[in-house]
Amino acid sequence: YIDSSLGMGYGTIVSPVLIIAGYEPLAVVPSILISQALTDASASAFHHRYKNINLHFKGDDSKIALFIVCVGVLFAIIGVLTAVNLPKTYLKTYIGILVIVIGTITLSKARFNFSWKKLLAISALGAFNKAISGGGFGPVITSGQIISGRPAKNSIVATLVAKALICICSLLAYIILVG
Numbered sequence: 001y002i003d004s005s006l007g008m009g010y011g012t013i014v015s016p017v018l019i020i021a022g023y024e025p026l027a028v029v030p031s032i033l034i035s036q037a038l039t040d041a042s043a044s045a046f047h048h049r050y051k052n053i054n055l056h057f058k059g060d061d062s063k064i065a066l067f068i069v070c071v072g073v074l075f076a077i078i079g080v081l082t083a084v085n086l087p088k089t090y091l092k093t094y095i096g097i098l099v100i101v102i103g104t105i106t107l108s109k110a111r112f113n114f115s116w117k118k119l120l121a122i123s124a125l126g127a128f129n130k131a132i133s134g135g136g137f138g139p140v141i142t143s144g145q146i147i148s149g150r151p152a153k154n155s156i157v158a159t160l161v162a163k164a165l166i167c168i169c170s171l172l173a174y175i176i177l178v179g
Helices: 002-006 012-021 025-048 060-085 088-107 117-134 138-145 153-179
Strands: none
Touching: 002 012, 002 025, 002 138, 002 153, 012 025, 012 088, 012 117, 012 138, 025 060, 025 088, 025 117, 025 153, 060 117, 060 138, 060 153, 088 117, 088 138, 117 138, 117 153, 138 153
């Protein structure tokens, strides 16, 4: 519910909790990816249906979501390759540090002006985080857009649309690489 309404939180919360509970990161992350692909796709459809966002192909929101996906797919694949080749201790440490850093940045009062270069940077970081840890996409992408001055509703739904597609691509990469 929180992820579908705020565009962030599910993977960033669930991934560390499951790892602390004793599950292996390479089992946790693909599980999160499949559940988020389904929920984010349906949430995006509902947001569009209730006119929280205009996802027609000529709109700014669609352009931003498509840009995030195009950049994100490449970095999601890099994230999966990194995750399957990192020792488990390093992977768990990265996920722990990621949660702390995302919380700190989200609560800060940082602001910047929107630019496609900045969107490229947060898209790359968010997709890498999603693929390697199961979380970190929504807080980076949604917060990054809001901090840059985009309206919250538009930022949330553009993130949900992009995240659904990034999750599918990341999951396929895990299936191919891990089996």
